[in-house]
Amino acid sequence: MSRSGRLLGLMEILRTRRCPVTAAQLAVELAVSERTIYRDIAELTAQGAAVEGSAGVGYVLKPGHFLPPLMFAREEVEAILLGLRYVDQRGDDVLKTASAAALVKIVAVLPPVAGATLDAPLAMPGPPAPFFPHNVVELDRLRAAIRAQCRLEIVYADAAGRSSRRVVWPVQIGFMDSARVLAAWCELRKAFRTFRTDRILEAKEGARYPGRRSELMRALHEHLTLSAQAQPADRN
Known part of the structure; x- marks a missing residue:
């Protein structure tokens, strides 16, 4: 097994264990020496994996943290680069910074053969909007507010500049070609609505809304799918 494959296997083992795993146990599972395990743990930690523990006690991967996969197919590299470039064009400053940081980490673990894809990708996003x-x-x-699953009381201005107050349950933020929108359940309309973020004049966090965001998101996507299917087909 190559070293990159062994590191990936080590990460997969740690992902599936909730209790610390000793170097001796890891060495048996990967058919290597304990010394090799210690070196691999040090390498994973240096690459950003949140591995906690010490020799003789065991190692565990902190929940909520992961290391990007160490091996990608050419098409996977293309997909990742396309997505990151799209974010760089249409994301806000927070996501643009995160996109650049993610690219640095991904490049650090890619094999040299992927360099051609990085230098001359086959895919590209469409032209960026002049401004948001x-x-x-x-x-x-x-x-x-989305992460906290809490209501938002917003003041929203329509295209004519008329403002209204709404209480919404925020679900996701959409990044369109020339605008960004907040997808949410609107208590006033008793339905899902999208609100251009540049027209949200005020926002005040409220109490947690009932249910789970995952259920709300599933319902939102079903609503969007049905809405798209209801649109008349384009005619040539």
């Missing part, structure tokens, strides 16, 4: 309208309410506040 300014947001009064920062997207990070909207993201925080």
